[in-house]
Amino acid sequence: AQKVTQAQTEISVVEKEDVTLDCVYETRDTTYYLFWYKQPPSGELVFLIRRNSFDEQNEISGRYSWNFQKSTSSFNFTITASQVVDSAVYFCALSTLFGNEKLTFGTGTRLTIIP
Amino acid sequence: SAVISQKPSRDICQRGTSLTIQCQVDSQVTMMFWYRQQPGQSLTLIATANQGSEATYESGFVIDKFPISRPNLTFSTLTVSNMSPEDSSIYLCSAGSSGANVLTFGAGSRLTVL
Numbered sequence: 001a002q003k004v005t006q007a008q009t010e011i012s013v014v015e016k017e018d019v020t021l022d023c024v025y026e027t028r029d030t031t032y033y034l035f036w037y038k039q040p041p042s043g044e045l046v047f048l049i050r051r052n053s054f055d056e057q058n059e060i061s062g063r064y065s066w067n068f069q070k071s072t073s074s075f076n077f078t079i080t081a082s083q084v085v086d087s088a089v090y091f092c093a094l095s096t097l098f099g100n101e102k103l104t105f106g107t108g109t110r111l112t113i114i115p
Numbered sequence: 116s117a118v119i120s121q122k123p124s125r126d127i128c129q130r131g132t133s134l135t136i137q138c139q140v141d142s143q144v145t146m147m148f149w150y151r152q153q154p155g156q157s158l159t160l161i162a163t164a165n166q167g168s169e170a171t172y173e174s175g176f177v178i179d180k181f182p183i184s185r186p187n188l189t190f191s192t193l194t195v196s197n198m199s200p201e202d203s204s205i206y207l208c209s210a211g212s213s214g215a216n217v218l219t220f221g222a223g224s225r226l227t228v229l
Contacts, residue, residue, distance in 0.1 A: 043222060044223065047219065050217055091157065101146050102163065103218060105157045108157050
């Protein structure tokens with residue numbers, strides 16, 4: 001069975017601070033994908049990133065960066081110089097390959113950026 | 116990526132009634148799924164909507180309670196039957212193409228059952 005754990009239920013930081021959201025996963029599959037989604041107060045889920053299990057390179061996209069470490073089964077997400085618009089619930093998710101895109105979601109981390 | 120439209124976006128329903136949620140995708144997709152997000156909770160997969168055949172339900176979800184249709188590659192419906200207040204949730208449709216492994220989500224349908 002697959003499992004995604006986001007131990008941080010809620011985080012609050014002051015604007016312009018950096019913040020890291022943790023994600024730990026469990027799977028017996030050797031090939032899999034990891035995702036991060038953002039859910040702003042409006043409710044829709046916004047795709048942020050997909051990373052496959054063979055690619056452990058860290059990725060940076062603007063103020064966002066992701067650290068994938070297979071050795072610790074972690075896929076952490078860092079926001080640099082946070083902004084109020086980053087306030088949202090962030091979900092980490094896992095799926096296996098072979099054309100099956102069913103996602104197993106973590107419980108989410110509610111991030112509040114304080115102006 | 117695909118654009119998904121869901122309706123209704125929200126509704127208030129009476130206990131014991133049923134409501135059908137529609138999901139329309141702007142392009143043909145291989146995979147369609149229905150998720151439930153209970154208040155303040157994460158997303159839980161209800162079922163995979165299979166084109167032209169019965170949906171595949173996850174543990175804890177049954178066809179009698181959540182009948183699903185998918186008549187073609189761009190459209191699906193989820194019915195929440197005989198609703199109770201415990202069914203108050205956001206129901207989200209998602210879609211993706213086989214191999215692409217990126218799911219797009221609709222904006223969700225927020226149901227409140229009184």
